[in-house]
Amino acid sequence: MNAILECKGLTKSYGGKKALSDVNLTIERGRIVGLLGPNGSGKTTLIKLANALLTPTSGEIRIAGMEPGTGTKKIVSYLPERNYLSDWMRVHDIIGLFRDFYGDFRPDKAYDMLKRLNINPNDKLKTMSKGTKEKVQLILVMSRESELYLLDEPIGGVDPAARDYILETIISNYNPNATIIISTHLIADVEKVLDHAIFIRDGQVVLSSSVDAIREQGKSVDGLFREVFRC
Amino acid sequence: MLGKLLKYELKATGRTFMPIYAAMLIAAAVTKLISALTAGGSEVPEFISAIVYIMILMGMFVMTFVVMIQRFHKNLLSDEGYLMFTLPVEPWQHIVSKLLISVLWNLGSLVAAFLSIVILTFDEIANRALMLDLFAVIAEFLTIFGPTGSLVVLEIFLAGIATTVFGILLIYASIALGHLSNRHRTMASLGAFLGLTAFAQILFACLTLIPNVRVLQHYMDTLQESLQTSIVLFHYVMWFTIGFFTLLSAGYFLITNHILKKRLNLE
């Protein structure tokens, strides 16, 4: 069994609204996958379900064959769209926390990346700009040697130079046993790095294809996306 | 993992409480000092210092309450929850670690308050005769209870812990229940709090009034006649209290755990 993520008939409703509707997906290991769709399409819901931050209304989701829970949290590294660090901590403190709780965390990697980006580990998170905090979060997530990385809008609010750095980090951290799922609506920037693209709209998967297959038809993923999601 | 959570919880809260405890003890010491220095003269400086001390003292108890709520709500159910709930840790461990540290600070605040009073009254404490009298009174009070005297201290301590734990879990459960609603979570939490409190009161009334009525009645009637029975009554009441609050605490814990485990919905 090589699939790192499997969804069968996965549905999540809130009240009357279906955020995800009968989603069926299989994602193999060693891939870099784009989860692409407009805002509110269900990308974040899917990622939260994978992290056990939500429970399915019906259907199932499995990570490396396990139901999302403490066991999967050990092998999943999640970068949410928001800032989730306690303001009063210093960077040293949060690195200590990650090292304490995650067996796959590599502090030396984290410190290297911080140095590269000129972030002082002694600084308090409270004093940092939003962009710097996002970089710190990314560094923490990518310094783990996990089996599945879930990155929710990693390049959203960041300047182009930082975007390049983030993509570079993703590429460098690639290992054939790990899978990276990038959820974004900024497709053009991220295309070159993807093996596989999943288009999602209104809680349903509308396309799941390798990037090569799309490009062999003479379109970029971004171009196809614009066609499929034309307003 | 629980140990690590305790460590971080302590770190996060200690930075609030240690300064407050220090400030309060210093305020007590300063008041005492001023009192000694201005003895016989104007009472105003001592008065002002005492007011400051009392305000810090009250602030400390308020903070104990506020921090307890904040640690649960802010750290678990708002943005920081994205970090907390993706740590490879069971939800019950989050609840227990925060509960234990809240109990710690509750006790800590009492100890700190006690110490500040010792500071304020240390010259009276130095009065050996007075202290000996005080201890004599306490000892005599305990001997009334006969062979069960030492049990009383334990009972009072356990009852204190049980009611504190109950109070904390009541708040946690209220916040968790409020989290279930999609909008107006604060209102929902307050509603849940009222509901859970009412439930506790009703349950208490049911348990004490109905089955125990005759038992209590019997003991009440014989109260005047026998010291022995009133001692038994005392122990009975104490253990009933301990049992009741422990049971409710367990119930509120289960509610909170279920919500965090199965009905989590972070924005």
Add this chain to the structure above:
Amino acid sequence: MPWDLKPDRPIYTQLVEHIEWMILSGVYPPGSKLPSVRDLAKEASVNPNTMQRALAQLEEDRLIITHRTSGRSITEDSEMIQKARIRIAREQVSEFLEKMQKLGFDRKEILSIINNMIEEVGK
């Protein structure tokens, strides 16, 4: 030479072409060692899987050799390289001729333009 990857063609074919150019134009001389897949992928800002496929293709074309212990290097087989050079030259010319024909030039005109340009560039 910057990795200028177009959005509407498969990436791995573009990678194959780019690396071929680098080999044939001497940026990666014959016999020289090639950077690791990861480093190349980083340089090109592409998925390492895709870079891997491109290198596999080049290996099939015999332009690159994988050594079991020391990574990849460019072939020293000058015949192979010459063949590749000619192939690319022919591709370029074929593209050129197609465009010229669309513009309506005949053979004589095309040759004359070429000769003039070669002289100009020579100066």
